[in-house]
Amino acid sequence: KQEVTQIPAALSVPEGENLVLNCSFTDSAIYNLQWFRQDPGKGLTSLLLIQSSQREQTSGRLNASLDKSSGRSTLYIAASQPGDSATYLCARDSSNTGKLIFGQGTTLQVKP
Amino acid sequence: EAGVTQFPSHSVIEKGQTVTLRCDPISGHDNLYWYRRVMGKEIKFLLHFVKESKQDESGMPNNRFLAERTGGTYSTLKVQPAELEDSGVYFCASSQGRSSGTLGETQYFGPGTRLLVL
Numbered sequence: 001k002q003e004v005t006q007i008p009a010a011l012s013v014p015e016g017e018n019l020v021l022n023c024s025f026t027d028s029a030i031y032n033l034q035w036f037r038q039d040p041g042k043g044l045t046s047l048l049l050i051q052s053s054q055r056e057q058t059s060g061r062l063n064a065s066l067d068k069s070s071g072r073s074t075l076y077i078a079a080s081q082p083g084d085s086a087t088y089l090c091a092r093d094s095s096n097t098g099k100l101i102f103g104q105g106t107t108l109q110v111k112p
Numbered sequence: 113e114a115g116v117t118q119f120p121s122h123s124v125i126e127k128g129q130t131v132t133l134r135c136d137p138i139s140g141h142d143n144l145y146w147y148r149r150v151m152g153k154e155i156k157f158l159l160h161f162v163k164e165s166k167q168d169e170s171g172m173p174n175n176r177f178l179a180e181r182t183g184g185t186y187s188t189l190k191v192q193p194a195e196l197e198d199s200g201v202y203f204c205a206s207s208q209g210r211s212s213g214t215l216g217e218t219q220y221f222g223p224g225t226r227l228l229v230l
Contacts, residue, residue, distance in 0.1 A: 004154070034219065046221070089155070091155075097160060097168055098145060098160060098207055098217065099145075099157045100155075101157070102154045102155040105154070
């Protein structure tokens with residue numbers, strides 16, 4: 001059973017488009033939800049962290065939302081750029097110990 | 113401030129050999145995590161240290177894996193003997209560890225060690 005699901009697995013968009021990446025989780029007992037970016041052959045870079053008491057977080061062109069009742073989080077990227085091309089991962093922490101459970105990621109390609 | 117570092121970046125070994133991976137967390141971070149991504153699968157939790165103590169090792173696959181964190185600073189993950197299915201990318205992450213616990217803390221990841229067992 002996949003506890004964290006990310007749809008779509010891959011996405012290709014032209015530069016300048018706004019886009020939404022989806023993350024759903026089966027356990028609503030969530031403490032926080034973290035979005036990461038991974039470039040090929042590199043480690044994970046934290047983008048946004050939403051605590052359970054929050055509904056969204058914003059950083060620059062990125063906005064992440066959290067809806068615990070429906071078990072969903074979205075990452076909105078405004079005015080996409082080729083440099084946004086990467087794999088985006090969401091991970092939830094439901095144990096209050098920091099143990100993250102990851103989705104398989106969405107690989108984004110932004111074409112110039 | 114230096115980020116999380118991992119050594120080596122790549123390791124290729126034969127089945128049955130031993131490999132030791134090292135992680136240096138961000139200075140002052142009490143929490144240290146190990147994760148692993150095997151081919152085609154999602155990243156999975158292995159274990160969690162708070163300072164030098166193992167807080168949660170529920171993700172360790174079997175007793176061929178041994179993790180230590182001497183003095184609450186760097187950590188090592190030893191695989192002995194290595195098997196083919198151990199191939200993957202091993203990530204280390206750290207977080208500060210506030211007095212309120214780990215709630216709401218960002219985890220900072222290292223670049224990973226790519227392990228290939230032949």
